[in-house]
Amino acid sequence: MNDLIRSEWHRFRRLSLIVALCHGLALVLMSRVGDVPQLGYEDQGMMLVLYMLLGLTLALLQVGSYRQTSRWLWLIHRPLAPGRIFAALALSALAQLSVAILAPLLVFLIATDAITTQVVDSRHYVAVLIAMAFTMMAWMAGAHACTSRYKAAVAVLLAPLLLALHLASVWWLLLPVLVCLAWLVFVARHSFRADRAAPIARHGVLLLTALPLQLGFFLLVFQLSRTGLALVDLLGRSNPGRTVLASDPDVDIDAMMRSMSQAFLAKGLEGSRDARAAAWREQLPLLQMAGLAPDIERFPVRHQFGNLAQPWFDDERNIKWTFSHDRMRFRGRDPITGVARGWWGTDGIGASEPFVDVPAYGMTRTMLYAIDKESQRQHELIRLPDGEWFVGRPVHALDRVLLLTNLRVLAYRPDRDALSTFAPPELDWQLPLADGEPPPIGVDIAELLDGWLVSLFYFDDREFDGFESLLNPWQQVVHIDADGRSTVVGERRNIRGHQVSLGRSVAVPLASWWLSPPLYALAHVPDRLLDTGLTEPLRFEALPNVPLFYPLALSLMLLSLAAGYAWLRGTPVETSRRRLWLVSCAVLGVPAFLSLICLEPRGARR
Amino acid sequence: MAASNQLRIARGDSLPPPAVSDYVIETERLDLCYGRKKALNQLTLRIPRGRIHAIVGANGAGKSSLFRILLGVRSPNAGRATILGHDCTALTEHERARIGFVNEEHSLPAWLRVDELVAMQRRLYPKWDERRYRSIVDHFHVFPEQRIAAISRGERAGVNLAMALAQNPELLILDEPTLGLDVVAKRAFLEAVLNSVDEGDTTLIYCSHQMDEIERLADNLIILERGELKHMSPPDEFCERVALWVAEFSFVPPEPGTLPGVLHVQRIDGLFHYLVLDQDEGFGALLDARGARRHYRGDVNLDRAVNAFLARNHAAPAQGIPVP
Numbered sequence: 001m002n003d004l005i006r007s008e009w010h011r012f013r014r015l016s017l018i019v020a021l022c023h024g025l026a027l028v029l030m031s032r033v034g035d036v037p038q039l040g041y042e043d044q045g046m047m048l049v050l051y052m053l054l055g056l057t058l059a060l061l062q063v064g065s066y067r068q069t070s071r072w073l074w075l076i077h078r079p080l081a082p083g084r085i086f087a088a089l090a091l092s093a094l095a096q097l098s099v100a101i102l103a104p105l106l107v108f109l110i111a112t113d114a115i116t117t118q119v120v121d122s123r124h125y126v127a128v129l130i131a132m133a134f135t136m137m138a139w140m141a142g143a144h145a146c147t148s149r150y151k152a153a154v155a156v157l158l159a160p161l162l163l164a165l166h167l168a169s170v171w172w173l174l175l176p177v178l179v180c181l182a183w184l185v186f187v188a189r190h191s192f193r194a195d196r197a198a199p200i201a202r203h204g205v206l207l208l209t210a211l212p213l214q215l216g217f218f219l220l221v222f223q224l225s226r227t228g229l230a231l232v233d234l235l236g237r238s239n240p241g242r243t244v245l246a247s248d249p250d251v252d253i254d255a256m257m258r259s260m261s262q263a264f265l266a267k268g269l270e271g272s273r274d275a276r277a278a279a280w281r282e283q284l285p286l287l288q289m290a291g292l293a294p295d296i297e298r299f300p301v302r303h304q305f306g307n308l309a310q311p312w313f314d315d316e317r318n319i320k321w322t323f324s325h326d327r328m329r330f331r332g333r334d335p336i337t338g339v340a341r342g343w344w345g346t347d348g349i350g351a352s353e354p355f356v357d358v359p360a361y362g363m364t365r366t367m368l369y370a371i372d373k374e375s376q377r378q379h380e381l382i383r384l385p386d387g388e389w390f391v392g393r394p395v396h397a398l399d400r401v402l403l404l405t406n407l408r409v410l411a412y413r414p415d416r417d418a419l420s421t422f423a424p425p426e427l428d429w430q431l432p433l434a435d436g437e438p439p440p441i442g443v444d445i446a447e448l449l450d451g452w453l454v455s456l457f458y459f460d461d462r463e464f465d466g467f468e469s470l471l472n473p474w475q476q477v478v479h480i481d482a483d484g485r486s487t488v489v490g491e492r493r494n495i496r497g498h499q500v501s502l503g504r505s506v507a508v509p510l511a512s513w514w515l516s517p518p519l520y521a522l523a524h525v526p527d528r529l530l531d532t533g534l535t536e537p538l539r540f541e542a543l544p545n546v547p548l549f550y551p552l553a554l555s556l557m558l559l560s561l562a563a564g565y566a567w568l569r570g571t572p573v574e575t576s577r578r579r580l581w582l583v584s585c586a587v588l589g590v591p592a593f594l595s596l597i598c599l600e601p602r603g604a605r606r
Numbered sequence: 607m608a609a610s611n612q613l614r615i616a617r618g619d620s621l622p623p624p625a626v627s628d629y630v631i632e633t634e635r636l637d638l639c640y641g642r643k644k645a646l647n648q649l650t651l652r653i654p655r656g657r658i659h660a661i662v663g664a665n666g667a668g669k670s671s672l673f674r675i676l677l678g679v680r681s682p683n684a685g686r687a688t689i690l691g692h693d694c695t696a697l698t699e700h701e702r703a704r705i706g707f708v709n710e711e712h713s714l715p716a717w718l719r720v721d722e723l724v725a726m727q728r729r730l731y732p733k734w735d736e737r738r739y740r741s742i743v744d745h746f747h748v749f750p751e752q753r754i755a756a757i758s759r760g761e762r763a764g765v766n767l768a769m770a771l772a773q774n775p776e777l778l779i780l781d782e783p784t785l786g787l788d789v790v791a792k793r794a795f796l797e798a799v800l801n802s803v804d805e806g807d808t809t810l811i812y813c814s815h816q817m818d819e820i821e822r823l824a825d826n827l828i829i830l831e832r833g834e835l836k837h838m839s840p841p842d843e844f845c846e847r848v849a850l851w852v853a854e855f856s857f858v859p860p861e862p863g864t865l866p867g868v869l870h871v872q873r874i875d876g877l878f879h880y881l882v883l884d885q886d887e888g889f890g891a892l893l894d895a896r897g898a899r900r901h902y903r904g905d906v907n908l909d910r911a912v913n914a915f916l917a918r919n920h921a922a923p924a925q926g927i928p929v930p
Contacts, residue, residue: 003726011717069674074713077677079703079730194678195695 001084008062008092019054019100027108037112037124038322041167041306048131048165051101055135056157058093059142067146076194086143086192090185093139102132117333117340119322123303126170130305133177134160140184147191150598155216156187162215162523168530169303176526187212199573199600203580210584210595217591218519225515261289265444265455268477272490276479280453284446290397292404292443296390298533299365300358302328308533309360316373317341328354348377365389365533368403370422379422382412391439391535398447401425406535408432409443409454429484434458434476438536452480453489514553516589553589560593561586567593570602628655629691630777630809631676636685638671638833645671646682647833653826655776658803658810660824660841662817664916668833669813673781677707690777703731706775706808710782712766714754720765721750731773739772742802745794760791767795771802779811784819796822817909827908829915837915841908848911851880853893853901860896865889869914881906881914 030036039047066075075085105128113120141157160180166173190205200206262284269277300308303325311322314332319341321330332341332349345351348371357364362371366389368382384390384405392404403410412425431454433439442457459473477490527534564585568578581600584592631653638646646668653659663669674680676689678697687694692701714723728734746764748757757765763783770778780799784792796819803810812823820827820841827844829837837844848869853859854877862871862880867889870881882889893901906914 003729007715007718007722007726010722011715068713069679070709070711071713073677073679073707073709074715076679077702077705077707079699081699194697195681196679198681198695 001080001088004080004085004088005092005095008089009095012058012062012092012096013099016096016099020104023100024104024108027104031108031112035118035311035320035322037109037118037120038307038311040310041308044127044306048134051131051135052138052157054100055093055097055138056142056154058096059139059146062093063089063143063146072196082192082194083189086189089143090136090139090188093143094136097132097135097139101135102128105131117331117338119324119331121303121324121326123170123305123325126174126303127305130170130173130177133181134165137181137184140181140188144184144188144191147188147193147196148598149197149601152598153191153213155220156184156209156212158216158219159212160184162219163526166526166530167298167301167304167306167308167532168526169301170305171303172530173305176530183208183212197601203577206577206580206599210592210599213595213598214516214584214588214591215519215523217594218516218523221515221590221594261291261444262287262446264442264457264475265289265446265453265477268455268475268490268492270490271492272477274479274487274489277489280448283448284453287446287448288398290395290400290402290445292392292395292402292409292445294391294404294439294441294535296361296392296535298535299389300360301531301533302358304358304533309358314373314376323355323358325358328356328358344376344378346378346380348372348375351378361393363390363394368394368401372422377422379420379424381422381424382410389535398445400428402445404439404443406433406439409445409456411445411452429480429486431456431478431480431486451482454478454480454486514550514556516556516591517553518588519591557586557589560589563593564596567596567602568600571600573600629653630655631687631689631811633672633675633687634685636672636675636687637683638668638675638680639683644833646675646685649685649830649833649835651828651835651838653809653811653828655809656807657825658799658812658823659826659828660820661811661813661828661830662815662820662912662916663830666832667830669830670781671833672830673707673779673813676779677705703733703773704776706770706773706778708763708766708770708778708780708783710785712759712762712783714762714766716753716755718754719750720748720752720754720757723754723765724750724769727769727773733774735772735774738774738802739768742768742771742798745798746791758791760787760795763787763791763795764798767798771798771808775808777809777811779813781813782815783812784814784816792816792819799823817907817912820912821908827912829912831916844915845906845908845911847884848906848914849882849885849889850904850906850910851882851885851889851893851901852904853878853880853898855897856899857897865892865896869918881910883915 027036030039066072076082078085080088106125109120109124109128112118137160138157141154144156145151145154160177160183164173164176164180166176186205187209190200190209200209266281266284269281298308309323311320312330313320313335318334318336319332320335321332321344323329324331327343329351330344332344333339334341342349343352345353346355346369347353355364357366359369363369366384367380368390370379370381371377372379381401382403388405388407390403391406395402399413401412401414403412409431411428411430413428415423415426429452433456437458440456440458442455444455444457446453454477456476456478457473458476474493475491476488478486479489480486561582564582568581573581581592581596585596629652631651633649633651636646636649636651637644645666649668649672651672661669661672671680675682675687676694678694681695689697690701690704692698697705718726724739728736743764746761746768748761748765752761754762754765767780767783770780784795787795799810799812800823802808810823812820814820824841827837827839827841828835829844859878862868865880865882867882867885868880869883872879880889880893887903890901890903
């Protein structure tokens with residue numbers, strides 16, 4: 001086995017060293033133009049994708065070169081168990097990828113930590129190990145595809161991406177990452193057999209091989225059906241996305257979004273029975289408006305995998321403040337000379353008191369603060385009670401500080417009696433959000449002479465890890481009087497979306513949970529278990545309540561069951577295995593049937 | 607009677623019947639399909655231990671498919687196969703150590719040097735015979751420090767064979783090992799095979815399209831055709847089954863299809879050359895009866911006999927007269 005490891009190492013050592021050199025050079029070059037450890041999570045995500053592509057490429061080069069029968073025979077026909085041959089290939093790949101990816105990253109981090117004043121936390125070292133684990137997962141998926149009957153088996157790689165790639169704490173993420181890596185090692189190892197085309201014999205192995213494949217197929221079918229339906233929609237309708245701006249705000253949500261504010265608020269008052277509504281509608285074009293939106297999808301969490309919170313700059317003093325997750329304080333650094341400029345705690349420069357949460361956008365999840373740049377002090381302005389958190393950035397308008405939380409709309413006015421300009425503001429009025437709804441995607445506020453008009457537009461159109469939940473869009477208009485009392489004065493529910501409309505539901509996502517409800521639920525387990533800082537963590541519903549989609553989901557399950565039955569009729573599998581597959585097709589739907597085609601080839605001997 | 611009906615399929619009955627455990631390869635009603643095409647069709651075969659057994663057949667006869675099943679990289683659709691007494695679908699590393707395999711492509715890791723590769727194999731196989739390796743590889747003038755990628759195909763074949771034989775396998779399968787080798791390399795290769803087999807007790811399965819090699823090496827000839835076993839006997843016995851009859855006709859010669867056992871007919875200088883299978887002196891009498899002015903019987907070599915045998919169900923060669 002050691003000889004085989006050495007042989008495979010020998011085979012790719014030059015390539016590994018060249019990639020390592022290029023990788024190291026790229027890191028050095030990147031560090032000259034930016035702060036690599038603090039790159040945004042999108043950039044770091046791109047780096048991770050590149051590493052995974054390298055892992056996949058190595059697998060295709062290494063294991064794929066043995067796909068030809070004569071070469072496969074040379075590899076497999078030797079006095080070594082297939083498991084040991086696989087281990088030799090995998091360990092060799094680990095060595096190659098460690099040289100090409102892990103070593104340059106670690107050397108770069110250690111050097112940055114030791115030589116510069118840039119912030120390098122423990123999370124960065126763990127993140128490197130996680131990146132390496134994902135790279136090995138890509139290698140395993142590639143090896144699995146090379147030794148499987150169907151190349152589509154590479155779809156297993158999508159399962160760990162779904163289950164283990166999250167903006168959570170690196171320490172919490174270690175568990176799903178290691179579980180997924182172990183899972184893929186198991187799958188790849190068991191597909192590494194002398195007879196690559198033979199069906200998997202043991203039921204347990206079959207289940208563990210099928211599940212990631214089904215998750216992968218679920219995502220693929222999801223994306224394909226979504227793209228397909230979007231294309232149909234684009235071709236079949238006057239979609240505003242391909243025409244000039246739609247002009248009829250009655251029927252088009254996008255158009256409505258563009259005409260929000262006065263016109264939109266006036267629309268909400270159209271059906272109002274309040275005697276003052278007509279007068280308000282006349283006044284509206286003359287009134288000053290302000291808008292709020294839930295524009296913070298998530299706050300950073302401590303020891304996060306990826307960077308959500310970006311450094312901020314004190315331009316006057318030329319200091320770049322970067323948050324250290326280890327110390328929970330900002331570290332100051334001169335971006336030109338690299339000289340350290342001290343630490344920033346909750347009270348400002350030099351303060352040793354650490355932040356409780358990782359700050360971003362000048363606030364934390366529950367606290368809004370202001371910075372006095374003159375004295376370099378930090379002042380707490382607003383702190384939310386337990387169970388409540390911000391979902392949008394504060395808006396300074398109408399002489400107020402307007403805030404949107406998961407429970408309320410808040411309007412604060414400056415404390416004019418206070419001596420300090422950084423004194424906490426006073427609550428002017430507050431408006432509770434509708435029960436059982438996620439925060440509105442748009443809040444329009446108009447200041448009247450004797451109060452306020454607030455339009456709340458509830459419509460859940462945001463993506464959630466590639467999936468979208470469903471909700472009928474509706475609008476509510478509330479009047480707040482001078483004493484802060486609120487009264488609903490208008491409500492509108494007959495709003496149609498520009499996407500596919502099925503009955504009374506607006507199917508914005510086009511393709512979603514109905515493809516396979518259990519896999520959809522499984523894909524969201526990490527969202528439930530891991531704290532990824534989402535501002536609406538409870539927004540995900542196991543099965544969004546859209547009545548028309550239940551028969552659709554049921555039909556797909558029955559169709560899969562029928563297709564599975566037809567497929568198995570031509571395949572000589574034993575009864576217990578046949579039952580297992582049929583149950584799987586009935587419960588998991590289309591992805592299970594696709595995995596059945598891959599794993600139970602017709603004509604193969606049992 | 608049509609020639610195909612007269613084929614005598616010998617299943618080891620020409621060789622002394624060995625004990626059951628002495629068969630290195632046993633297959634029973636083996637089926638293998640690639641889509642709709644049947645590569646092996648109810649193949650039942652028993653190859654006894656010892657000697658050199660040659661497997662011949664046209665392209666697509668199922669030779670390589672048989673080897674794939676025997677080496678466990680392909681499962682049959684039906685039937686059973688054992689190699690050295692073990693089920694081919696569950697070969698362990700211990701059993702694989704007893705089976706050598708050399709294929710036509712001589713797939714070796716091109717990135718290694720010869721000495722590195724040999725050192726690797728030496729550690730892998732406990733019964734490694736260094737003297738044997740040296741004796742064979744010396745035929746090919748390969749230097750240990752040469753990279754596999756840098757040596758010629760013939761040299762690679764030599765190294766491959768030397769390694770396979772140095773493992774001291776009980777069974778060595780050579781699948782068209784001389785394909786693409788020049789005359790010198792081929793001669794060296796065959797000499798190495800003969801010398802090694804004389805020395806040890808290795809059973810050798812030799813698959814080739816080169817009848818001169820088969821004639822020189824094989825003790826036993828196995829002919830496969832369209833996945834079925836068509837013949838198994840020593841080569842001499844097969845040659846005895848095929849005879850050449852030359853006849854001169856005064857008038858119109860008989861249609862080849864009306865003569866029994868005709869594999870191939872060729873007209874040379876006004877004489878008709880009939881290659882016939884399983885026909886005795888009665889064939890001469892038949893020629894007389896059909897108007898032959900004179901005729902005589904001649905011998906055929908293995909190459910001609912096997913080619914005629916294999917070609918009988920295929921399109922006739924350019925110079926021949928088609929046999930229905």
